[in-house]
Each structure stands twice: as structure tokens, then as C-alpha cells.
Amino acid sequence: MKQYLLSVYQPDGPPPDSQTLEKIMRDVRALREEMKAAGAWVFTAGLHPPSTATVVRVNGAKPMMTDGPFAEGKEHIGGFSIIRAADLDAALEWGARLARATTLPIEVRPIHEEREG
Amino acid sequence: MSEAAPAEIERVFRRECGRAVSVLVRMLGDIDLAEEAVQDAFTAASERWPAEGLPPSPAGWIIATARNRAIDRFRRESSRNERHAEAVRLYPIEAGASAEQTEDAVADDRLRLIFTCCHPALAPTAQVALTLRLLAGLTTGEIARAFLVPEATMAQRIVRAKGKIRDAGIPYRVPSENELADRVDAVLAVIYLLFNEGYTASSGAHLVRDELCAEAIRLGRLLVELLPNEPEPLGLLALMLLVESRRPARLDENGRMVRLADQNRALWKRDLVDEGQRLVRRCLRRNQPGVYQLQAAINAVHSDAASPVETDWPQILQLYDQLHAIAPGPVIALNRAVALAEVEGPRAALTIVDALALDRFHLWHAVRADLLRRLGRPSEATSAYGAAIGLCENDAERDFLSAQRQTLGAS
Numbered sequence: 001m002k003q004y005l006l007s008v009y010q011p012d013g014p015p016p017d018s019q020t021l022e023k024i025m026r027d028v029r030a031l032r033e034e035m036k037a038a039g040a041w042v043f044t045a046g047l048h049p050p051s052t053a054t055v056v057r058v059n060g061a062k063p064m065m066t067d068g069p070f071a072e073g074k075e076h077i078g079g080f081s082i083i084r085a086a087d088l089d090a091a092l093e094w095g096a097r098l099a100r101a102t103t104l105p106i107e108v109r110p111i112h113e114e115r116e117g
Numbered sequence: 118m119s120e121a122a123p124a125e126i127e128r129v130f131r132r133e134c135g136r137a138v139s140v141l142v143r144m145l146g147d148i149d150l151a152e153e154a155v156q157d158a159f160t161a162a163s164e165r166w167p168a169e170g171l172p173p174s175p176a177g178w179i180i181a182t183a184r185n186r187a188i189d190r191f192r193r194e195s196s197r198n199e200r201h202a203e204a205v206r207l208y209p210i211e212a213g214a215s216a217e218q219t220e221d222a223v224a225d226d227r228l229r230l231i232f233t234c235c236h237p238a239l240a241p242t243a244q245v246a247l248t249l250r251l252l253a254g255l256t257t258g259e260i261a262r263a264f265l266v267p268e269a270t271m272a273q274r275i276v277r278a279k280g281k282i283r284d285a286g287i288p289y290r291v292p293s294e295n296e297l298a299d300r301v302d303a304v305l306a307v308i309y310l311l312f313n314e315g316y317t318a319s320s321g322a323h324l325v326r327d328e329l330c331a332e333a334i335r336l337g338r339l340l341v342e343l344l345p346n347e348p349e350p351l352g353l354l355a356l357m358l359l360v361e362s363r364r365p366a367r368l369d370e371n372g373r374m375v376r377l378a379d380q381n382r383a384l385w386k387r388d389l390v391d392e393g394q395r396l397v398r399r400c401l402r403r404n405q406p407g408v409y410q411l412q413a414a415i416n417a418v419h420s421d422a423a424s425p426v427e428t429d430w431p432q433i434l435q436l437y438d439q440l441h442a443i444a445p446g447p448v449i450a451l452n453r454a455v456a457l458a459e460v461e462g463p464r465a466a467l468t469i470v471d472a473l474a475l476d477r478f479h480l481w482h483a484v485r486a487d488l489l490r491r492l493g494r495p496s497e498a499t500s501a502y503g504a505a506i507g508l509c510e511n512d513a514e515r516d517f518l519s520a521q522r523q524t525l526g527a528s
Contacts, residue, residue: 002286087288088238110285 001084003042003111004091008104010078012050027101035083040094046079078104082111121166130159133176134254135339139226140180142233142289145187148251148279155179157186176223227252228343229289231336235304236287243278244307245314250275252339253332263329264314301344305353305409308336312357316364330361348403352410355396359416362389374517378425390420411440430459447473451481463491479508483518495525 015021035041050069057064069076081098085091088108095108121129134155141151158179172178234247249255249263261271281287292300315329337354344350366380375381397417400410415436422428437453450473458466467488475481482505489498502522509515 085286087286088236089288089292091286092238108285112284 001086002091002113004083004085004088004095005107005109005111006081006083006091006095006098007077007107007109008079008098008102009075009107010104011075012073024102028098031097031101032081035081035094040083040085040090042082042084044079044081047077050076075105121171123163123167125171126162126166129171129175130162130179131254133179135227135230135252136176136223137179137183138251138254139230140223141183141187142230142251143226144184146289148282150187151183152251154183154187154190157190158183161186180223224343225291227339228291231304231340231343232291232300233282233287233289235300235307236282237300237303238285238287239278239281241307241310243274243281244303245310246271246275247278248307248336249311249332252336255332259328297347301347301349304340305349308333308340309353309357309409311336312360316360330357330364333357334361348400348405349407349409351396352400352407352413355393355400355413356409356416358389358396359393359413359420362386362393362420368513372513373520374513376517377419382423385420393417394420406439406443408440408444411436411443415440428459430456434460447475448478451475451478451484455484458488458491463488467492476504477508479505479510479514479518481505482508486518486521490521490525498522498525 016024032041032044053069055066055068055070057066083091083094085094088110091108091110095106099106137155137158138148138151141154142148145151145154161182162179166172230251231248234251235244239247246260246264249260250257255263257272257275258268260275261268264271291297311329312333315327315331315333334354334357337350337357340350341354362385363377363380365386366382366384367375369375393413394417397410397413400406400413415433418429418433418436434453434456437449437456441449441453451470454466454469454473457469467485470481470485470488473481482501486498486501486505489495489501499522502518502525506515506518506522509518
């Protein structure tokens with residue numbers, strides 16, 4: 001089994017109205033339960049908005065900090081899930097279902113496998 | 118067995134390379150290892166075949182040799198790979214299997230590899246490059262030349278695509294029933310792109326790059342053989358054969374493009390016309406029309422006419438109506454308008470053409486120019502030809518349009 005990172009790309013700005021948001025949360029929770037039942041779910045996290053992010057760089061000895069997310073843009077990662085899947089097709093299927101639930105684009109990216117021995 | 122010349126060996130290898138790589142990818146679970154093993158087998162063949170002649174089944178020989186070389190290589194490269202070698206030994210090919218069973222298994226492997234190469238998670242350019250490399254056995258240099266990009270660029274594209282297949286876990290299997298239709302469409306799109314790239318090189322001095330058309334037709338035949346129950350592969354093969362049949366008539370002695378109406382139909386390759394029309398009839402009997410089948414049918418009607426005036430335009434128009442119904446789009450609407458001009462006259466066609474938002478497309482201007490010429494509006498036709506020439510990227514097509522514009526000035 002391989003592991004995949006499913007990143008949710010969220011447009012910056014105010015969240016959708018509470019009714020829409022409630023439905024999205026409901027759908028996302030239901031999907032997570034399904035992932036768990038299928039043995040595919042590993043981890044999920046939702047993130048605070050990009051305005052709360054800080055980028056740290058080390059230049060010489062001293063860490064330098066910049067306020068805001070690493071990449072400038074109109075969309076940022078709003079949350080992510082890690083799943084277990086047999087292959088990319090299976091991962092893309094979960095990705096498509098997450099895209100439907102969140103109504104947002106999902107980036108599906110394989111996680112490096114630890115080399116054995 | 119007689120001696121085999123190096124050119125003969127290379128030809129056989131090119132032909133059998135796709136089969137061998139497909140089988141080895143299944144055995145080894147890795148495209149790079151499979152390619153290496155097949156390359157090793159090629160080296161072995163170049164050493165042995167010149168003196169010993171071709172073996173009775175070159176494909177079987179290549180596969181068995183590549184498999185043994187892969188095992189040797191694993192053993193040499195230390196025990197870390199012992200598991201791999203074990204895995205390869207689990208796939209004995211010859212023992213107990215009839216030639217027919219082996220052939221069936223190879224067919225399945227090739228089908229798997231086609232779907233891997235044409236996976237929608239890969240960019241279309243990567244799909245095309247991988248298909249040419251792994252199934253058609255073209256070298257990276259040949260593919261780069263065919264697409265007019267530097268070899269390093271193409272090499273990078275192929276390495277990146279193979280890396281994605283490996284690391285992202287793009288599966289090596291035939292898609293399940295419920296996704297098959299969509300996935301077959303992706304494969305057909307790659308083959309048709311290949312054919313068109315060969316038939317009307319989108320840029321450059323040569324109108325036709327023969328070898329790409331030949332590879333596309335070869336892959337089309339393969340897909341028909343591997344998916345006999347799917348109607349659209351048959352339609353695509355018929356379409357390619359009918360278009361290809363006109364190649365000898367497509368350029369004049371000066372290398373200038375000759376349009377369909379002006380072609381010397383005696384030059385058309387009769388055997389390809391016959392085969393294409395036979396396939397179209399088979400499609401019609403199945404009655405599951407699709408985009409490629411309808412385009413093939415339209416071309417079959419053209420091929421039926423001994424001279425342009427004998428063309429059954431009402432039937433062509435009807436086929437375009439069907440095509441536009443299942444695949445609505447401005448380019449098909451433009452082609453339909455060309456047929457409409459023949460049935461109802463240029464005025465009706467021009468009304469439709471003018472309503473299409475295709476002014477970035479050189480053929481839209483070319484069609485307009487022709488209709489305006491026929492309506493006796495030469496100055497508008499001249500400027501339309503000018504716009505078409507400005508947007509056209511193929512030298513031969515551009516020459517043709519310039520010549521058309523000139524006749525306008527002369528009349």
C-alpha cells in the first residue's frame with residue numbers, strides 16, 4: 001500500500017455562508033468515516049487561514065521570519081488528508097470524492113516510501 | 118536458418134520491441150528495468166543473429182533472453198535484489214504454455230501498457246511520447262525529431278513521465294468496465310494526435326511526416342486487435358486508413374498541397390480505401406455511432422466518389438449533423454458548413470460560418486475566403502485569405518492559400 005497526500009486548495013477570503021459550510025462539513029465528515037471503514041484513512045487536518053502563517057528561513061546562524069504564507073497567490077492549502085491506497089487510480093478516486101465534498105480542487109501527491117533495509 | 122543482416126535485425130526488433138517491453142514491465146514491475154532488459158536482449162541478438170539467423174519466434178526469443186538478462190543483472194547487483202530475481206522466476210514463460218496462450222498473455226500485457234502510457238494523470242505530450250517510446254519502439258531521438266523539440270527536452274519529458282508512473286503508482290492494468298470507455302477515449306486521442314501530427318505537421322517545412330502516420334496506424338490496428346468489442350477503435354482505424362489513402366495525391370510535383378476536390382483520385386491507394394470502407398461498413402452494422410466512426414463514414418463517402426462532382430454531399434451533410442449532435446463544437450460546425458455550401462449554396466454556409474467564434478483558427482478564415490470568392494465578393498475574400506495565411510503555421514498549407522489568393526486577383 002502506498003500513501004498519498006490529498007491537499008485541499010482553498011481560495012483566500014471569507015468562507016462560504018454558514019448553510020453551505022455546514023453541508024460541506026457534513027459531507028467531509030461522512031467521507032472521512034467511509035475512508036476509515038475502508039481502511040484508507042491515515043490522518044486529516046484543517047488549517048487556520050494563510051494570514052496566520054509564518055515562514056522561517058535560516059540564513060547563516062540566525063532564523064529569519066516573514067509574515068504570511070510561503071507562496072503568494074489567491075489559493076492556499078486549507079487542509080489535508082493522508083490516505084492509504086493500492087495505486088494512483090484508487091487514490092484519485094478518493095481525491096475526486098473529496099473534491100466533490102469540499103467543492104474545491106484537490107492535489108493528489110504520493111508520499112515517499114521509507115526504504116526497507 | 119539463414120544469416121540476418123543488421124538492418125533486418127533492427128527492423129525485427131523495432132516490430133517486437135513493444136511486445137517485449139510490455140511483458141517485461143509486468144514481470145519486473147518497473148519500466149526502466151524492462152527497457153534495460155530488452156536493450157540487453159537487443160545487444161545479444163546483434164551478436165548472435167548475424168551468424169545464426171533469426172530464431173523461429175523472434176518475439177519469444179527476445180522476451181526469454183531479456184528475462185534471463187534481468188535475472189543475471191539482479192544477481193550481479195548483489196543480494197539486495199534477490200527478491201526481484203525471485204519475482205522474475207515466478208513468471209516462467211515457456212514452460213507448459215502453448216504458443217496461443219503466450220500470445221494472449223502478451224496481448225493483455227500490451228493493452229495494460231497502452232493504458233498506463235495514456236493515463237489521464239499524465240500530460241497529453243507525455244502520453245504521446247511514452248506511447249511512441251514503449252509501444253512503438255521509437256528512440257528518444259526519433260520522437261524528438263518527429264515533434265521538433267531538442268532531444269534533451271524529449272528525454273527529460275520521458276524521464277519525468279516514467280518517474281511519475283513509478284512514484285505516484287500509476288497502475289499497470291486494463292481499466293474496469295465502468296471506466297473503460299473514458300480511458301479508451303484517451304488512448305484513441307493519443308493515436309489520432311500522433312496521426313494528425315504526422316499528416317499535417319503543425320509547423321515546419323514538410324507537410325507529412327510519414328513515419329508518425331505509419332506508427333499511428335500500427336497502434337490503431339493493435340487497439341482493434343486488443344479491444345475487438347469496442348466500436349470506436351475500429352472507427353479510428355478506418356478514418357486513418359481513408360485519410361492515409363490520399364497521401365500520394367495530396368502534394369503536387371512541387372510539394373504544394375492539393376485539396377480534396379483537386380486531387381487526382383487515380384493516385385489514391387486503392388487497398389487502403391477498400392480496407393477503410395470495409396471497416397466503415399462493419400461500424401454501420403454495429404450501429405453504435407461515435408465521433409471517430411462518423412468521421413470515417415464521412416471520409417468513406419468522399420472515397421466513394423470517382424470525381425468531386427459525384428460526391429454525395431447530402432449524405433455527408435447528414436453525417437455531419439449526427440456528428441455535431443454527439444460532439445457539438447465550432448470546428449465540427451465549420452466542417453458541416455463546408456458540406457452545407459455544396460447542398461444549399463455558399464450564402465447559407467457563410468451565415469453559419471460568420472456566427473462561429475473561430476477567428477484565431479486559420480481554417481475558419483480559409484473557409485470564409487472560399488465562400489466569399491464563390492459569392493463574387495473578391496475584395497473580402499482577399500482579406501480573408503490574408504488572415505488565414507497570417508495564422509497558418511504549415512508552409513505547404515500557407516503556399517496553397519497564397520496561390521488561392523493569387524487566382525482571385527487574376528480573375
